[in-house]
Amino acid sequence: MSWESVARRSRILAYGTAGLLVVAGAVCGALIDGVVGQALAIALITVGLGGALLLLFYEVGLSEDRARAREEERRRRRRG
Numbered sequence: 001m002s003w004e005s006v007a008r009r010s011r012i013l014a015y016g017t018a019g020l021l022v023v024a025g026a027v028c029g030a031l032i033d034g035v036v037g038q039a040l041a042i043a044l045i046t047v048g049l050g051g052a053l054l055l056l057f058y059e060v061g062l063s064e065d066r067a068r069a070r071e072e073e074r075r076r077r078r079r080g
Contacts, residue, residue: 014055017051018051018052018055020048021044021045021051022045022048022049022052024048025040025041025043025044025046025048026045028041029042
């Protein structure tokens with residue numbers, strides 16, 4: 001399934017979840033003292049930022065696929 005076929009609401013949910021994990025990590029780091037708070041903060045922030053980065057890579061890949069498909073269609077039209 002391509003990202004284009006995913007509803008806008010689902011895209012917002014995906015990026016929102018990644019952002020929420022980052023915020024939750026910052027809150028855990030601020031509210032929970034000691035090593036446990038630091039570990040939670042590092043883990044949640046890393047997962048949130050990593051998820052957002054993966055979503056961005058996915059979007060870039062899909063845009064390259066769309067460009068490649070358009071170019072292939074142009075070539076087919078030129079050949080007749």
